[in-house]
Each structure stands twice: as structure tokens, then as C-alpha cells.
Amino acid sequence: MMPQYLYEVILDRKVNPREGSYTCRLFERGEDEILKKIGEEAVEVILAAKGQGDNRLVEELADLYYHVLVLLVWRGLKPDAIDSELLRRHPAG
DSSP states (O other), rough: HHHHHHHHHHHHHSSOOOOOOOOHHHHHHHHHHHHHHHHHHHHHHHHHHHOHHHHHHHHHHHHHHHHHHHHHHHHOOOHHHHHHEEEEEEEEO
């Protein structure tokens, strides 16, 4: 439920920009900035996993996930596309 809710909030920020919104700033700066943030967060996930503890790892994974959702909205994709791809790769049963 949370990923869908967060996706909808991010989508709303794209459609209805709000002054001072970090998400809106990402959209204003464009895809290169979004990709840069994903790269930074991925590195932070690795660093957290290598010695900063599980709480820090979860925090960094949340940051990475948020930025991935921003990229999906930017590209006009939905989180369901990822679910479908994972199901295609690993069918239930």
C-alpha cells in the first residue's frame, strides 16, 4: 500500500507543483538530476550495508526507493511495471 500511496503523492507533485517541494525541484531539474540522485543513493545503500547498521541501511533503501519512484513518474511508468517484470522472470507456482 505504501509504495502506491507514495507514487501517487510524487505523481501529484509533478502534475500540481508546490513551491518549496524537493520532489518538484527534482522534476524541474530533469532526468539527469533524478539519475544523479539515484546513483548517490545507491552508493549510500552500499556504504550502509557495509558497516553502518541495519537501521541506516533501511533509511538509505527508503531514499533509493523514493528516487526510483520519482524516475518512474518522470518516465510515465507505474510501479506495476516492475511487479510485472518480476512476475515474468519468476512466475508464481
